[in-house]
Amino acid sequence: MSKDKVTKTEEEWKRELTADQFRILRLKGTELPFHNAYYDNKRKGRYYCAGCGKELFSSETKFDSGTGWPSFSGPISEDAVELHDDKTFRMVRTEVACARCGSHLGHVFDDGPGPTGKRYCMNSGSLRFEEAK
Ligand code: FE
Numbered sequence: 001m002s003k004d005k006v007t008k009t010e011e012e013w014k015r016e017l018t019a020d021q022f023r024i025l026r027l028k029g030t031e032l033p034f035h036n037a038y039y040d041n042k043r044k045g046r047y048y049c050a051g052c053g054k055e056l057f058s059s060e061t062k063f064d065s066g067t068g069w070p071s072f073s074g075p076i077s078e079d080a081v082e083l084h085d086d087k088t089f090r091m092v093r094t095e096v097a098c099a100r101c102g103s104h105l106g107h108v109f110d111d112g113p114g115p116t117g118k119r120y121c122m123n124s125g126s127l128r129f130e131e132a133k
Pocket of ligand 1: 049050051052053054098099100101102103
């Protein structure tokens with residue numbers, strides 16, 4: 001395991017995160033569409049993991065997917081996130097997790113715009129936005 005990794009017990013996560021963040025990041029929960037902080041955020045800046053602060057996404061790849069969740073055509077770097085097969089709820093999806101702390105961020109789908117064709121569908125609750133200065 002790389003020394004960059006953040007590992008905590010679920011008790012520690014529970015203490016440090018809000019109830020909503022814990023439910024999304026650690027229990028792989030999903031927040032409501034159109035009722036979350038960043039789906040309509042058009043400001044320029046960067047999005048960091050709400051669990052560990054790792055830089056994950058840039059406003060430059062953010063697009064309006066119409067889903068009500070913040071959507072990106074790709075992460076800020078290939079090694080920022082990890083992808084896992086997710087076969088819950090009778091679907092086969094690809095889960096997106098933070099590469100540093102393993103927290104759940106959302107899912108990635110193959111119906112995005114642009115050359116990558118990817119749509120990273122994220123939970124606002126798993127992210128923290130910082131506006132560019
Ligand atoms: Fe993280």
